[in-house]
Amino acid sequence: MRNKLFNSFTDPIPPLRYDVQIIPVKQNGETFLYFQDQLGYAHSDFAVPYSAQSLFSLFDGSRSVEDILEFSDEQITKEQILEYVQFLDEKALLHSPYFKEHAQQTEAEYEQSDVHSSNTYGISYPEDPEELEHFLNEAFEKLPSTEAVESAKALYAPHIDYRVGLNSYVKAFSAIKNLTPKRVVILATSHYSGLYPELYEEHPFVISNKDFELVNGTVEADREAIQEIADQVRDDELDYGITFKDRAHRIEHSIELHLLLLNHLWDHEFKIVPIVVGSLEELFYKADGFQGQQVEQFSQLMNKLFGKDEDTFFCISGDLAHVGKKFGDEQPAKELFEDIRAFDEDFLDFGAEGNPDKILELMSQEYDPYRICGYPPLFSFLKAFPTLQGEILTYDIWDEEERESGVSFGSILYF
Template identity: 25%
Template sequence: MSTANLAEHLQRPALRRIHPVQLQKDNQVFLGLQDPCMLCTQMMVVPPQAFQVMQFFNGERSIDEIAEGLKLADIAPLLELVQKLDEFGLLWGPTCEALEDKKKAELAANGAFAAGATKSLGEDPAVIRAQLEKWLDEAEDAEIDESIVGIVSCHLDYGRGHPVYASSYRTIAKGPKPDRVVLLGTNHFGLGDGVVVSDVGFESPLGRMPVDAKVIEHLRAATGRKLFIDILDHVPEHSIQLHILWIQHLYGNIPVIAALVPDPVVGLMSDDGARVGVDEFVAVLGKALDAQGGRTLFVASADMSHVGPAFGEPAAIGDQRRREVEHHDRAMMKEFIASPDRLIEGMRAQKNPTRWCSVGAMTAAVRLAKPSSIELIDYRQAVDEQGNALVSSASMVLLA
């Protein structure tokens, strides 16, 4: 079978970001190719051998070069794999672009992201509210008398993270209702290297939290499409959705501005002006909020250290490693409390040795909220029984 009639983008196939999921059928192992953006309603499934072949699909090798390197006697199965991947939108090119355009159009027509991580407590509003209220009651009262302009909390699953969520949200539970919430998260699975803002709202079992349309108008006027071009990065993003229920429980369906903020230590991959960096985002959002007026609550959805074999470290986590991580975390939190710039400088100097994932969200929240001081409420480490993974997080308040 010849490659001459293949579409140009299939001549040198380039695989989009996917997440393999192990499946089993009739005592055989397969891999489901999970697309974070969910461009297709169905998931493509391949045998492990095909997944190994896909590692060569980096856009640099031609089909013939891949076949030669793998010493394939018959090129037909390779061509079939490439064409099927393209059909599912898993290769870069016009097919995935068309599927992206369709997904964006559906999203715009609906006006909100469908409930995803917000369904992790089920779909019964009464049950959800009862659970959130129970966790709030269990959290220690930090006895903050000053006005609070923002909080830092985690984006762990509720099973591991509920004490940190609750200690953060308890500090504002009896405070005045804000006019809007600026919710800053981390882009775990998406492709955008700049700030990614959602111009639609978020559905959950507690209702629909709308976007603050007037603030979005200001942002669009200032940046054009740049903040919104990678909006599909929000589809799989839990760091935003896991906070939606807490905000709805306390304040109802108030307007939200949700943004995924990159690591300012890393910066943009290109300076071609196609995306918005953290500095520009803080400047334009600050102006938009000033123009709109009212009271804004800032929420930084932030996990900190990620250590252990699950994150590439050789040894299981023991007590000594936990102490080392806590020492580092507390040193970095001290820098953060002193100044967001000092946290960035510290992470840059040390090359972020424990893989904090939310420096962008934390520092942007402080630069926007301009608090008089920051107070640490709680610090925790979530570790699995096997010592395979440790994720640390903290509850903090930004005082007016």
């Protein structure tokens, strides 16, 4: 990298990145600070003593090493302070020229790669392949399941953490364990495309042509089908709202959690067309505006290419409401559960009816009051297949009591 680590006693120290969470964790009676970077730029294999918190409060972008030295009562030199600052800079925790170049390089390397490496293993599920197989076998053997069908066109299912939604996953995915499609088109919530407005503000449909490398095997991208999409939209990507610049996939989990289960349940080979769908909130204000026309074009293309293909199955990955203090509500989630159950019931009913217009009307009433992250992918799917009928399989709410927050999620099987 051309930019070197921060190296000055008198220049202002770059501030700590505002988008990195500092989390206190106790170990062996001592408290340490760990860093959680949702963008995946920072190295997370280290911690610092809790006492460093007072020092971090001085890294506000205005103070130099020499300034900070004046605040210290301890026997510490300016060389030691600079060394510590450089340590944080190297770990991608400071908003510095070094970090900015590191971030750009990380994104460029991902976009140029042919492989998407898993980012959920070891968190939601075991990272050892044998342990994962045992974990999933036990789940599908012991938890309540749904009778398997012999044919279906799509499954709308959650992407919530396995640790809180495994019952719902088992009920949803056991229904399709006997299917043998050669291709799976995945329409999934994009949680991160909003972080890159310069790329995705006018391109809500982000397609990747990468193979997905998972703990239980690699699922290949259907590059032939993806190329067919590219050929159809050549020179008109904006009209379809489609882009193949896929950095929004790099840290996304909404596709992986479906693929792991398909890989576990199906013995046959299949390939994927991975698509994450960004915000479609413009439709709340003007349904027939530019974004509405993009959704129409995209959905018609999906129907044209895959609608009558019996070897293509759709997975739609999305949760429902996100409420409570973690998500910006003043009220604790429990006080909102009655309201969100009623809202979710309507959302799932309209989804099962195959009625995208009613879903949009519902979502537009108060401009997505409960933050339904499954709305963009499910709405886009239903616009492509508006007469498809579904059956609601599950509905659950995760009550995260300690944070006074909650997430609801459900599933629909389409025949």
